[in-house]
Amino acid sequence: MHFTHALFDMDGTLVDSMGYWDEVCGEYLRQVGLYSEVVFETLKPMTLPQTAEYFESEFGIKVPVEKMEKEMCRIMLDHYENDIEVKPGVQAFLEAMQKKGIRMCVVSSSPTLLVETCLKRHRLTQYFEFLLSADEVGKGKTDPDIYFEAARRLGVEPQNTLVFEDAMPAGLTAKRAGFPTAAIFDETSAVEWDELRKQTDFAFADWDEALRTLA
Numbered sequence: 294m295h296f297t298h299a300l301f302d303m304d305g306t307l308v309d310s311m312g313y314w315d316e317v318c319g320e321y322l323r324q325v326g327l328y329s330e331v332v333f334e335t336l337k338p339m340t341l342p343q344t345a346e347y348f349e350s351e352f353g354i355k356v357p358v359e360k361m362e363k364e365m366c367r368i369m370l371d372h373y374e375n376d377i378e379v380k381p382g383v384q385a386f387l388e389a390m391q392k393k394g395i396r397m398c399v400v401s402s403s404p405t406l407l408v409e410t411c412l413k414r415h416r417l418t419q420y421f422e423f424l425l426s427a428d429e430v431g432k433g434k435t436d437p438d439i440y441f442e443a444a445r446r447l448g449v450e451p452q453n454t455l456v457f458e459d460a461m462p463a464g465l466t467a468k469r470a471g472f473p474t475a476a477i478f479d480e481t482s483a484v485e486w487d488e489l490r491k492q493t494d495f496a497f498a499d500w501d502e503a504l505r506t507l508a
Contacts, residue, residue: 296455296473299390300443303401303408305459305479307417310377312481317368318344324364341365341404343433366404373411380477382500387420389508399424400443400456402434402463422447434463437470461485464493475503
């Protein structure tokens with residue numbers, strides 16, 4: 294498959310962060326005394342504002358949505374600054390794509406501050422033309438707008454733009470919008486991996502496999 298551009302999800306795709314996102318909801322609910330099991334699959338494609346709104350409606354937390362969002366962002370920022378690591382093989386893959394002349398950007402459901410903090414810490418921003426957060430678009434990844442906006446900024450058609458995602462909701466959104474898609478395995482999405490492999494154009498167990506296939 295020929296592609297000239299690539300869009301990369303961040304959490305669970307480039308960096309090993311989904312476990313922290315899984316926990317942050319519980320961390321926040323414990324802080325406000327309303328801990329409960331969270332349906333994480335429902336939250337995966339959501340932006341932080343959408344997650345805060347979900348907490349408000351689902352758990353009846355009488356805290357302004359903006360305050361909830363800010364607190365969850367604070368908890369995750371600490372993890373991005375100190376704990377979250379890049380997945381093995383990511384830098385080698387990005388380096389190979391850059392040498393091939395593939396133009397790249399990041400499309401993430403996470404706030405821009407978190408994306409920038411993590412990628413700068415790991416010195417990966419040099420590979421991307423820009424970072425696009427769903428917050429800027431105003432919609433999560435159950436809607437294709439973030440992918441269309443990234444392609445518009447890159448000046449490329451969807452069919453020439455390979456999208457890398459680790460989770461079913463986002464991967465299917467991109468695929469249905471006309472983008473070729475590549476699934477990257479993440480342990481937090483293991484339950485949906487077999488189905489995701491069937492729905493995407495490529496499926497890789499790790500970035501080393503992606504490098505061998507696409508470089």
